[in-house]
Amino acid sequence: MHKTTITTFAIVILLLSTFSQSQAAGKIEVDVYKGDVATVNSYIFSNGVSLVVMDVQRATSEAKKLGKVIKAKNLPLTHILISHGHPDHYIGMDWLMKEFPEAKIVVATKDIKKDIISFSTFMEGIGWLDAEPTLKPKSKTNPSGFDYEANINVLDDDTLELTGGGTLKIETAYAPAESDHPTTVYVEDINSLFTSDFGFHNVHLWFGSGVTDAHIANWRKALVDLQIKYADLNPTVYPGHGDPNNVDVGLFATMVQYIDNFNRVIASANSKAQAMSEMEKLYPDYKEADFLLKNSVDFHVHD
Ligand SMILES: [Zn+2]
The missing domain is CATH 3.60.15.10 (Ribonuclease Z/Hydroxyacylglutathione hydrolase-like)
Known part of the structure; x- marks a missing residue:
């Protein structure tokens, strides 16, 4: 075999083995x-x-x-x-x-x-x-x-x-929030955080039956903690509900603001209908108003 051919052959073998290693x-x-x-x-x-x-x-x-x-x-x-x-x-x-x-x-x-x-x-x-x-x-x-x-x-x-x-x-060291025992998953390979129901994106948050004021406060704190914990890594964030595209840790600040707005609205609303309309006015593009938001208002506002 010609020397150049041998060298080329060796490089191809090397590349192939590197490729299969990266696959494996x-x-x-x-x-x-x-x-x-x-x-x-x-x-x-x-x-x-x-x-x-x-x-x-x-x-x-x-x-x-x-x-x-x-x-x-x-x-x-x-x-x-x-x-x-x-x-x-x-x-x-x-x-x-x-x-x-x-x-x-x-x-x-x-x-x-x-x-x-x-x-x-x-x-x-x-x-x-x-x-x-x-x-x-x-x-x-x-x-x-x-x-x-x-x-x-x-x-x-x-x-x-x-x-x-x-x-x-897998991370489970969280206080009861949207659910009693939430799980998040982090994948280092792709620097991605799967928040499950800590994350709702462009969709109303669930504060329905079982999500008490204390749970909402825990959820807010968890969001602040996640924001701090993942600030440097800056992972792609995959929410449990809502649009999963192009989400980053900025979601947590958006959700903290949503929680603050919800708490303010339910504290001052005289009726469920008023709370619904105020939240819908603040978040006109958010999905699931008649399911997620409605159940949240029903659980937290008493006519
Ligand atoms: Zn859910």
Whole structure:
């Protein structure tokens, strides 16, 4: 072989091996599935070898669409990570579990598992699960119901390693806010922070049933803390609800201001209608006024 040819050949081999090494290093990519119902976002993490999905929508009809997006990636789904115990993030898990029998449903803490079970028990009690019968809890009277106890696994670490490389760093040291036990995920590879329901972008915040004044204050404090903690890293921020495009840590200041406005409006409003109209005037472009805002006003303003 000619010397130049040998050199070229060696360089090609070197480049190829570097390329395959960088693939094997598990560089994580993320795809967003934007739900129609309540603007919930699902995040699909891929490293080119396997997939993890975070949060799985409020209705089985949405989970079916999400499942198709996951299937189209042609890689094994190993985990279904539920960030907190609210049904808009977990109802889809039954459908996905059946579509992807190898995938494990996981939560970061025992408390989140408990929150999911108690929310579903509550929903079953008031008939809300009649619309999602496969999510009705397994019991003596309903032996074919969803087995929350067996199907939901608690991670024993604050990291979730993707098969084939890459790490999701899981943080749960938060006071009760939008939910009792929130989870955030940070991915160093792509300098991205997945806030789950600490983050609402261009959509009204949820201060509905269960989100007390104390929880709102905790939420505000958490936003200020996140702003400080991530100021230097300046990650891309992926909210739990609302437009997931082009969001950075500036979202936290915007949300703190929203909280301050909401507190001021509900303190001075004489009626629910007045609070609604004042908030809508302040945030004319925000989505979900008739669901997220309406429930928040109903819970905090008493006519
Ligand atoms: Zn939510």
